[in-house]
Amino acid sequence: MNVFANGQSVDLMTVLNNKEWRSHYQESLKIQYPTAIIISIKLNIPGPIKSSPLLKDSYHRGLRDIKHDLKQFETVHEQLFIERITGPEGFLVVLGDLKAVKLATISFEEKSIIGRLFDIDIMTEKDDQQLSRRRLGYPARTCLICDKDAKICIKQGAHTLESGYDAINKICTIYMKKQITIPKQSQNQLVQAAMTGLLYEVSLNPKPGLVDPVSNGAHSDMTVFTFIDSSLALQQYFNQAYALAHDFSGDDLTVMFETLRQLGVHAEAEMFEATHDVNTHKGAIFSLGILISAIAYGTRVSGVTVDDLQKIITKMTAGLVQRDFKKLYEKKQKLTAGERQYQQYQLPGIRGEAAAGFPMVMDTALPFLLKSVGTTSQRLLDTLMKIAGSIVDTNLIKRAGSPDILKELNQWSTMYFSLGGSQTAAGITYLEKLDTEFVQRHLSIGGTADNLISTIFLARLVGGI
Amino acid sequence: MEIKKTAIAGTLESSDVQIMLTQGTDGIVFDLVSDVAKQFDDAIKQTINQVLSEYGIQNVIVKVVDKGALDMVIKARTVAVVQRALDTVGEPKWEVL
Numbered sequence: 387m388n389v390f391a392n393g394q395s396v397d398l399m400t401v402l403n404n405k406e407w408r409s410h411y412q413e414s415l416k417i418q419y420p421t422a423i424i425i426s427i428k429l430n431i432p433g434p435i436k437s438s439p440l441l442k443d444s445y446h447r448g449l450r451d452i453k454h455d456l457k458q459f460e461t462v463h464e465q466l467f468i469e470r471i472t473g474p475e476g477f478l479v480v481l482g483d484l485k486a487v488k489l490a491t492i493s494f495e496e497k498s499i500i501g502r503l504f505d506i507d508i509m510t511e512k513d514d515q516q517l518s519r520r521r522l523g524y525p526a527r528t529c530l531i532c533d534k535d536a537k538i539c540i541k542q543g544a545h546t547l548e549s550g551y552d553a554i555n556k557i558c559t560i561y562m563k564k565q566i567t568i569p570k571q572s573q574n575q576l577v578q579a580a581m582t583g584l585l586y587e588v589s590l591n592p593k594p595g596l597v598d599p600v601s602n603g604a605h606s607d608m609t610v611f612t613f614i615d616s617s618l619a620l621q622q623y624f625n626q627a628y629a630l631a632h633d634f635s636g637d638d639l640t641v642m643f644e645t646l647r648q649l650g651v652h653a654e655a656e657m658f659e660a661t662h663d664v665n666t667h668k669g670a671i672f673s674l675g676i677l678i679s680a681i682a683y684g685t686r687v688s689g690v691t692v693d694d695l696q697k698i699i700t701k702m703t704a705g706l707v708q709r710d711f712k713k714l715y716e717k718k719q720k721l722t723a724g725e726r727q728y729q730q731y732q733l734p735g736i737r738g739e740a741a742a743g744f745p746m747v748m749d750t751a752l753p754f755l756l757k758s759v760g761t762t763s764q765r766l767l768d769t770l771m772k773i774a775g776s777i778v779d780t781n782l783i784k785r786a787g788s789p790d791i792l793k794e795l796n797q798w799s800t801m802y803f804s805l806g807g808s809q810t811a812a813g814i815t816y817l818e819k820l821d822t823e824f825v826q827r828h829l830s831i832g833g834t835a836d837n838l839i840s841t842i843f844l845a846r847l848v849g850g851i
Numbered sequence: 852m853e854i855k856k857t858a859i860a861g862t863l864e865s866s867d868v869q870i871m872l873t874q875g876t877d878g879i880v881f882d883l884v885s886d887v888a889k890q891f892d893d894a895i896k897q898t899i900n901q902v903l904s905e906y907g908i909q910n911v912i913v914k915v916v917d918k919g920a921l922d923m924v925i926k927a928r929t930v931a932v933v934q935r936a937l938d939t940v941g942e943p944k945w946e947v948l
Contacts, residue, residue, distance in 0.1 A: 402867070402927055409862040430865075505865060516863060526886075537887045537919030540866065 387559045387749060390551060393438030396471055401436070404472040411477065412509060415463065419479045420511040422462055423487050427452065428475035430505040432540075432550045436473035444558055445474040447565070448500045455494045456480060459487060484510055488517045492524055500561040502530060503554060530554065559749050563693040566752070568847045570685040573632070576847070577624040580674050581617060583843035584667065586851075587835055588613040590766045592817045594798070595824030596835050603821060604785070604830045608664050616667050619660035620674075623653035627675045631682035642679065643702040650675050669736055669781075669836035673747075676702060676740055677840055681847070692752065692844070696743030703741045707734045723784045731789055735780040736833070744840065746777055751841040756850040764808035765851070766838065767817065771807065773837045775799030781832030795831070852907040858935035861920075861928040868920035868928050870899070872936040875912040879903060885917035898922055902929040906937070 408426065415424045429436070429445055449466050456478070463479035480487060491506040509516045519526060529539040530553040539545060571579075588610055591598035599610045626649045634642045653671045658664070680698045684690035690698070711728050714721065724735040739746060754772045758765040774795055783789050798820055805812040824830060845851040854872055861869040865886075881896055895917055903911065920928070934940045 398923060398927060402861075402924065402931075405862045405864045405867050409864065507864070520886075535887075537865070540919060540921065541887055541891055 387440075387555055387562070387753065388551075389440040389444060389555055389558045390435050390438055391440065393435035393441065394471060395434040396436055397434070401472050404470060408475070412507075415477060415479060416509065416511040419462060422479045422481055422510070423459075423484055424509045425456075425478040425480065425487065425491065426475070426507040426509070427466070427478065428505050429473050429503050431473060431503070431554065433547045437469075437471060440558065442469075442474050444500060444503065444561070447561070448494075448498065448504050449476070451498045451501070452478075452491070452494055452504075452506070455490045456487070458482075459490075484508065484513075484517055485522065488522060492519060492522070495527070498561075499557055499564065502557055530557070560693060562753055563696070563748060564691050566692040566756070566848055567689040568681055568685065568692070568695065568844070569689045570687075571681060571847060573625060573628045573682075576628055576678055576681060577621060579843050579846040580624045580678060581621065582846050583674065583839040583841075584617040584620070584670060585614070586762070586766065586842050587839045588617075590763060590770065590838075592814065592821050593767075593770060593831075593835070594817060594820035595830035596832070601821060601825075604825045604828050608661065608666060612661050612664055613666050615660040616657050619656045620653055620667060620671065623649060623656065623671065624674065624678055627678040628682045631679035632686065634683060639683070639698065639701040640704055642683070643676070643706075646675050646679050646702075669832060670839050672736055673740070673744070673836055673840045674843060677744075677843060692748050696745075696748055699743045700741065703737075706741050707737050710737055724780060727780050727783060731783070733778060733780060733783070733789070735778070736836070746773060746837050747840045747844065750776060751837055752844050752850075755841055755845050756848070760809055762851065766842065767808040767814075768803075769841060770834060770838050771799050771802045771817075773841070774831055774834045775803075777831075777834050777837060779831050779833035782829060782834075785829050786827075791829070852909075852937070854908060854911055854933075854936040855938050856936060858932050860932035860935060861924075863916060863918060865918050866920055866924065867918050868895075868925050869916045869918075870925075870928050870932045871914040872932050873912045873914070875910045878910060879908075880912045881915065882912065883915040883917070885915075885919075887917065887919050891917075894922070895925060898925045899929050902926060902933060906933050908933065911936075 412424055412426055429441060431441065459480035459482040461478060461480050466476035466478060468475055488508045491508060495501040495504060495506060507516045526535045526537060528534065529536040531545045531549050532539060588597060589599060591600045593603065595604040597603050597605050597608055597610060597613060602609055627646060630645055630649065631642060636642070650671050654668060657667055657671065676699060680695055680702060681690065684695055684698050714725055714729060724737065727733045727735060751769055751773050755765060755769040758768055778792060779795065782791055782795060802813055802816055805816050807813045842851060854874055857871065857873045859869065859871045861867050863869055879900065883892060883895065885891060885895065895915065899913060899915065
């Protein structure tokens with residue numbers, strides 16, 4: 387997530403002039419409301435880009451929290467969104483105890499994750515100084531990057547702008563994940579959502595190199611029917627994954643995960659039987675199994691946020707990469723594609739994704755799909771290509787024989803979106819052209835497809851598709 | 852050069868600096884309050900002194916309230932306050948910035 391995308395740069399004088407404008411505005415409010423408390427709200431964003439669609443969105447989300455935290459105070463003036471080239475800002479005038487108001491805003495700045503990006507100043511007519519944190523005995527605000535006094539880091543130029551942007555993007559991503567809640571699910575709903583993921587993915591077309599109802603892509607050994615058979619064969623496994631987590635009573639989630647893996651081994655056998663020894667859904671067995679178990683576990687009492695879901699998954703898969711790959715050198719049987727790639731390129735692949743809580747799905751693809759517009763097909767094609775733009779697709783690497791292919795994949799994704807994506811004829815024609823090229827070069831993006839399946843599954847659970 | 856009138860530039864916003872110039876007779880006299888550690892006091896004075904000398908101002912009382920401003924902000928605010936004090940707002944000396 388890049389909150390600075392499509393942002394507008396401003397120069398120093400514009401920022402400084404805006405500070406004077408704000409200061410005059412505050413003075414005029416003080417005169418207008420001499421007995422009230424003036425609250426001046428803005429974002430605290432380093433660098434030349436102070437406003438962008440996502441920064442404005444973050445501002446609006448934060449405002450909701452601020453209004454909630456200040457609801458005990460009577461509002462006499464409200465102008466919460468003023469669009470300035472130097473970033474969104476607003477003013478709120480309330481009646482009440484000055485100190486209590488400041489404490490409420492400090493609590494927002496500290497407790498809400500997005501509060502870290504806000505700068506809220508409090509002032510009254512009788513006081514010629516703003517009521518600072520320091521006057522209330524609170525520590526100065528800390529740096530977004532290193533937690534030292536922010537002002538000192540700024541003065542010393544302690545960090546690069548790049549690291550500041552990274553920190554802000556991270557804050558916004560976590561905040562957004564806390565806003566998406568997966569409601570408590572019945573076993574049936576969860577299994578159906580998983581089936582939806584599998585069947586929507588295979589039905590989607592045109593997909594480069596992948597099997598769909600129109601083309602078998604770069605796969606000579608399977609058709610859309612193979613995938614339908616495979617999907618149906620996994621239904622039982624999904625039910626087992628749910629039951630396992632729903633009834634799990636221990637504290638150590640890695641134990642639950644190990645049991646899940648045993649179920650997964652059986653599910654693979656079922657899949658191979660249904661497909662006559664073709665690998666259709668090995669990646670999906672791994673990812674969907676983990677997701678179903680984690681959600682079943684996390685929603686035993688009530689809903690779970692995407693952020694908390696990730697925490698459950700990282701607990702389940704703690705140490706997975708190290709444990710699995712440590713055994714590689716002792717392994718007698720033929721190595722799997724994932725194991726070979728770890729040996730050759732040190733790529734942790736799907737295990738690494740799981741151990742990190744599936745960031746590709748949760749941080750990138752799911753928010754993208756939820757925000758996308760158009761028909762189901764258009765939204766899913768765009769999401770597929772969005773994933774393709776930043777994934778380390780180990781299935782593609784295997785087919786291409788080198789990780790260098792990832793650069794090409796990234797360029798294809800960029801090109802697709804620059805043509806307008808699924809909403810334009812040019813975008814669709816480009817996908818068809820890519821499919822032809824994939825077939826000729828015997829390439830496929832199975833990893834990307836697996837991620838799309840997980841994304842559809844989660845979007846279905848939150849009512850986003 | 853002598854300043855013609857008391858002038859003020861900048862705000863008390865965080866990351867800004869407010870500078871007020873008043874007529875003085877005893878060289879450049881600082882009255883500095885900073886939100887940030889003392890270690891930056893000399894750097895702030897040096898930046899302001901540099902701008903004042905560019906304009907040839909020798910006698911002035913400089914009241915500074917620093918809210919953690921960057922060096923370039925201090926410079927820009929000093930240029931603004933000097934121009935206001937000299938009544939030359941319309942003719943900025945951009946080479947100073």
